[in-house]
Amino acid sequence: MDWYRIVFETIDMRSFSNLWFWIALAVLWSTTSHWVLGVPFDMVARARRGGGQAAQDLEDMTRICVNRLLFITEEAGLWITGLGAAMLTVLAVLGFVYDMEFAQALFLLALPMSGVGVLSIATAARIRRDGLSGPQLWRRLTLHRFFTQLIGMMSIFVTALWGMFQNMSAGVLG
Template sequence: MTYGQIFGTGQIFSLWYWLLTALIWVVVSHSTLGVPNDLAIRARRGEDAARSDIVTLAGIHARRLDEGFQLFGAWISGLLAFVLTVLALTGLWLRVEPVAALFLLALPLSLVLFRRRRLAARVLREEPDAEALLDMIGWHRFWTQAIGLLSIFLAVFIGVMLHLIRTYPPF
């Protein structure tokens, strides 16, 4: 690979794409419903102030997320479905690699957004105590990281396939 291929912005194999992917998944995995991981760790150790902060933060962010989806949920869902469909068709069907790379970031992030919305609704419905909330947040973080890991493997696979198709065309 040449310097332009590694640092260019038009490929899945670009260094910038993988730096952006890593940054996005670090930011997405850092907090759940406004509860940073360091606060969750302190609450698991038994700090009473951290436990009360978790319940407060999660309640505030769950209400804000729920209100936003109550107002704009149908529009957000429709727009997201449209954008994901256009990105998938353009990137994967027409083999436009930068668009495929964007699709491979947007699809798993939309799954995380869907899971976060479900978690917010569950927190508002059940009004859990600190211990139950820590379990919910822990499982959400686990699945967020699993989705991120799976999406990275999928991006590598599709990137290799696009590269092979470009290098050795079937026809």
């Protein structure tokens, strides 16, 4: 009995027709839009509603996350950028030149997340540079979340279009 054949016939291993890929995509963007610079967004809503200790907790948490993100950027930013660019290039070449669907799927997850990473670094630097607190901080975090969600919506749309194209092509060619 050929176990590999049975497994591959039972479970579709192509990324864009696999339910787990779409669940992972939804969880990725849901989590990314909830954690703004490492701060859960419900803390912003609580600070906006109640002020007081909730606002102080938000400022402390934001300060810690901003300092951590900028420390990592200052210490290893060039290495992370270089390795990230190399990884994206490998995925793009494997996916779109050599037509590996799994690499295409990973590329369509990783490319927009790298954009969110750049946005996060810019937002963190602005928060530190301007010394934002109170309503100004809440607005900056809300704006960051908005742009993260915008990137996510565009990413999901492009991924869905590409996935439908791949599934239709596989149906015609396969």
